[in-house]
Structure formats: C-alpha cells, structure tokens
Amino acid sequence: MATLYHYWLSPGSRFIRLQLAERNIAFDLALENPWERRPAFLKLSPSGWPPVFAAGGGVPAMSDARAIAEYVEETQGDGGLLGENPLHRAEVRRLLGWFDTRFAGEVSDLLVYERIYRSEMKAGTPDPATIRVARQNMRFHLDHVSQLAEQRRWLAGDAMSLADLMAAAHLSVVDYLGEVPWDAFPEVRHWYSRLKSRPAFRPLLADRVSGFPPPDHYDDLDF
Amino acid sequence: MATLYHYWLSPGSRFIRLQLAERNIAFDLALENPWERRPAFLKLSPSGWPPVFAAGGGVPAMSDARAIAEYVEETQGDGGLLGENPLHRAEVRRLLGWFDTRFAGEVSDLLVYERIYRSEMKAGTPDPATIRVARQNMRFHLDHVSQLAEQRRWLAGDAMSLADLMAAAHLSVVDYLGEVPWDAFPEVRHWYSRLKSRPAFRPLLADRVSGFPPPDHYDDLDF
Numbered sequence: 001m002a003t004l005y006h007y008w009l010s011p012g013s014r015f016i017r018l019q020l021a022e023r024n025i026a027f028d029l030a031l032e033n034p035w036e037r038r039p040a041f042l043k044l045s046p047s048g049w050p051p052v053f054a055a056g057g058g059v060p061a062m063s064d065a066r067a068i069a070e071y072v073e074e075t076q077g078d079g080g081l082l083g084e085n086p087l088h089r090a091e092v093r094r095l096l097g098w099f100d101t102r103f104a105g106e107v108s109d110l111l112v113y114e115r116i117y118r119s120e121m122k123a124g125t126p127d128p129a130t131i132r133v134a135r136q137n138m139r140f141h142l143d144h145v146s147q148l149a150e151q152r153r154w155l156a157g158d159a160m161s162l163a164d165l166m167a168a169a170h171l172s173v174v175d176y177l178g179e180v181p182w183d184a185f186p187e188v189r190h191w192y193s194r195l196k197s198r199p200a201f202r203p204l205l206a207d208r209v210s211g212f213p214p215p216d217h218y219d220d221l222d223f
Numbered sequence: 224m225a226t227l228y229h230y231w232l233s234p235g236s237r238f239i240r241l242q243l244a245e246r247n248i249a250f251d252l253a254l255e256n257p258w259e260r261r262p263a264f265l266k267l268s269p270s271g272w273p274p275v276f277a278a279g280g281g282v283p284a285m286s287d288a289r290a291i292a293e294y295v296e297e298t299q300g301d302g303g304l305l306g307e308n309p310l311h312r313a314e315v316r317r318l319l320g321w322f323d324t325r326f327a328g329e330v331s332d333l334l335v336y337e338r339i340y341r342s343e344m345k346a347g348t349p350d351p352a353t354i355r356v357a358r359q360n361m362r363f364h365l366d367h368v369s370q371l372a373e374q375r376r377w378l379a380g381d382a383m384s385l386a387d388l389m390a391a392a393h394l395s396v397v398d399y400l401g402e403v404p405w406d407a408f409p410e411v412r413h414w415y416s417r418l419k420s421r422p423a424f425r426p427l428l429a430d431r432v433s434g435f436p437p438p439d440h441y442d443d444l445d446f
Contacts, residue, residue: 046367046370047321047325047367049325059310060310062310062313062314062317063317063320064316064317064319064320064321064324065320066289066316066319066320067313067314067316067317067319067320068313070312070313070316071309071310071312071313071316074309074312075309086294086297086298087282087283087285087294089293089294089297090285090290090291090293090294091285091290093287093289093290093293093294094285094286094287094290096287096289096290097286097287097288097289097290097323098270098287100320100324101287101323101324101327101328102270102272104324105324105328144269144270147269
C-alpha cells in the first residue's frame with residue numbers, strides 16, 4: 001500500500017490526500033513535523049518538506065506536490081483530474097502554480113508559520129505585521145477565485161480538476177486558522193461548500209492539531 | 224509567431240526562453256516590467272507575473288512557468304525535455320518545484336527584489352538582513368545541486384531535462400547579480416558551464432538591465 005508522508009496543515013499534503021481519495025487510491029498517512037527536519041525524512045525528501053509519496057512496490061519515494069499529482073495522473077489511466085486537452089491542462093496547471101507559489105508565499109505559508117510553526121518551534125510570538133499583510137494579500141487572491149467561480153462551474157472549467165483540489169487544500173488550511181473572510185466572498189463560499197461536501201474532503205474536516213483547535217464552522221458543511 | 228512576455232531577471236521567463244530555444248521554436252520577446260502592473264498585461268496574466276506565453280493562432284495566452292513548459296512539451300511531440308517515463312518525469316518535476324518554489328522564495332526572488340525591484344519601484348534601499356539570509360539559504364540549495372551534479376550527468380539523470388534549464392535559469396539570474404559563490408561549489412560550476420556553452424544559452428548571456436551591469440564573468444564561458 002502507498003504511504004503519504006504529510007503534515008496536517010501542509011496545503012500540498014492536503015492536496016494529495018484529496019487527489020488520492022477522489023481517485024479511490026488507498027494509502028497510509030505518516031505524520032511528519034517539518035520543523036523537526038528528521039534525518040530519515042531528509043533522505044526521502046532533500047528539501048525537508050512534505051508531502052512525500054511512497055507508492056510502494058520498490059518505486060522510489062517522490063516529493064513536490066505538483067510532481068506527485070502529475071505522477072498519480074500519469075499512472076492511473078483515465079478519469080483524469082488534469083484536464084482533457086493541452087489547453088485545459090495549461091489552465092489547470094496555471095492555477096496549480098498560482099496556489100502552490102503565489103498563494104503559498106503570500107498567504108498560507110505566512111499564516112501557518114506565524115500561527116503554528118513559531119509556537120511548535122518555540123520561535124517567538126506571531127508577528128502582527130506579517131499576519132496583517134497575509135490577510136490583505138488573501139483578498140487579492142480571493143477576488144480572482146471569486147471571478148473564476150462566477151464564470152465557470154469549477155475553477156478551471158466545466159469539470160472538477162486538480163485546480164479545485166489545490167485551491168481548496170490551501171483554503172482549508174487557512175480556514176482551519178479561522179482566517180477566511182467568507183462573508184465578503186459568497187461565490188467562493190459556494191464553490192468551496194460543494195467541495196467540502198464531497199466524501200474525499202471528509203477526512204480533512206476531521207483533522208485536529210493538538211493545541212490548535214479550529215473554529216466551530218470548520219467542519220460544518222452548512223457554514 | 225509565438226510571443227513570450229518576459230522580464231530580464233525573471234527566472235521563470237529565462238527558463239521558458241531556454242526551453243523554446245532548445246526546441247528550436249521561434250518566438251518574439253516582449254518586455255514586461257512586473258512592478259508596473261500594466262492593466263493590459265493583467266488581462267493576459269491575472270497574477271501579474273511573467274512569463275506569459277502567447278502561442279499565436281488564436282490560442283489563449285497562458286501563464287505560470289511550469290504550466291507553459293508542460294504545454295510546450297505536450298504539443299511539440301518527441302525529443303522531450305520532461306523525461307522518458309513517469310518516474311523520471313517525477314524527478315524532473317521535483318526539481319522544477321524545488322527551484323520554482325523553494326529556491327525562488329528563499330534565494331532568487333529575495334535577491335532580485337532587494338537589489339533590482341526596490342530601486343526600480345523607488346521602494347527604499349536593499350535590506351542587508353534579507354540579503355544575508357538569501358546568501359545563507361543559497362548554500363543549502365547549492366549543496367543539493369552539487370550532490371546531484373556529482374552523482375549524475377545531468378541534474379535529473381543521464382539526459383538533459385527541464386530540471387537543468389529551470390535550475391540554470393535561476394542561477395543565471397543570481398549570477399547576473401554576482402551572488403553565486405562559484406569557488407565553493409566546483410561541481411555546480413562544472414555543470415553550469417556545460418549549460419552556459421549551449422547555443423540556447425547565448426541570448427541570456429547578452430541580457431543587460433539598464434543601470435545594473437552584470438559582473439565581468441557573467442558572459443564568460445570559461446569563468
């Protein structure tokens with residue numbers, strides 16, 4: 001059986017959990033606290049960051065959320081979540097990049113670092129200026145998601161794709177921290193509620209990080 | 224003919240220039256200064272960041288360096304730079320992610336912002352603390368590149384791939400700023416010099432940003 005090395009509030013890890021669940025691929029979860037930089041984990045993933053996917057059967061472990069997702073799509077045959085032709089895939093991948101680089105660097109990584117990692121690493125108290133900037137940045141990003149959700153059934157087009165899973169994975173982490181201004185973005189809320197209702201999403205809603213409870217609405221399907 | 228909207232010191236833009244040149248695809252370059260956030264450019268690329276690739280012939284413009292690279296590989300048939308099987312491609316894509324997210328966020332984006340964008344945007348003087356952190360981070364990254372360059376002919380295996388082009392694009396930007404400690408990393412220098420000698424690399428070595436001359440060794444093939 002495959003193993004996914006993950007951290008609860010790693011958006012890339014949640015993205016792969018969603019993809020594997022949508023594709024009905026069974027896997028074990030192995031928790032990895034990235035700030036510990038365990039030598040055995042660094043051998044699997046030199047960057048030191050989850051997710052790492054060990055497909056089993058002698059296949060080497062692989063890392064980088066987008067690389068893992070492409071591998072899973074390539075090796076699982078039809079029913080693809082990557083899009084049906086090169087142009088559609090380019091749009092799906094544009095959004096993968098948007099969240100994996102821009103949203104991560106400007107919003108989710110900042111908030112998780114300030115509010116979780118600092119405490120776990122005993123690296124001081126959250127920096128209010130960084131949190132303020134991340135919240136401002138989030139509104140720019142949610143504006144774009146809102147436009148897409150108005151124009152299309154799913155973020156990259158008519159069919160649900162990896163773009164929805166990546167975006168929802170990032171938002172679910174930020175939502176766990178109670179930081180998503182849902183009331184200001186009704187279109188985003190509507191799109192997210194459809195994802196939240198899917199069976200693949202259920203395990204994420206049951207996640208609890210010791211010492212950091214989520215807000216009450218976190219696992220509420222009618223939020 | 225295709226058009227690539229680029230910025231001289233955007234690593235993602237340089238990566239696509241290298242890919243298109245390696246594949247002998249003719250294209251026009253259109254300069255885009257990302258800090259200007261031109262409305263017409265934001266319509267092509269809502270994130271506001273180059274590279275943006277307009278393939279021509281009615282194909283919508285696309286953005287995100289990795290998305291563009293995958294599109295080019297998918298639509299150009301054989302001779303692929305992405306790897307010959309799913310496992311090899313996973314390793315190529317792991318390195319694309321390493322540079323596009325980690326190296327960018329911890330090294331190249333920081334140095335370009337502090338040393339170029341701040342001046343272009345009139346946003347104060349370079350922050351010495353940030354530059355110091357970026358230089359420290361760079362050594363961690365070059366250690367990994369060095370290990371790969373020792374063990375393999377090219378970064379992801381026996382054949383040159385997009386991983387080499389992405390890594391070299393990032394290093395070329397940092398090298399333009401005179402920030403690569405080549406003497407401490409002879410294996411990296413050796414690998415980079417092989418890339419630097421390729422015809423596809425020549426246009427990058429001729430790049431000059433007004434007001435920011437590169438160091439003398441920048442376009443020297445025997446550096």
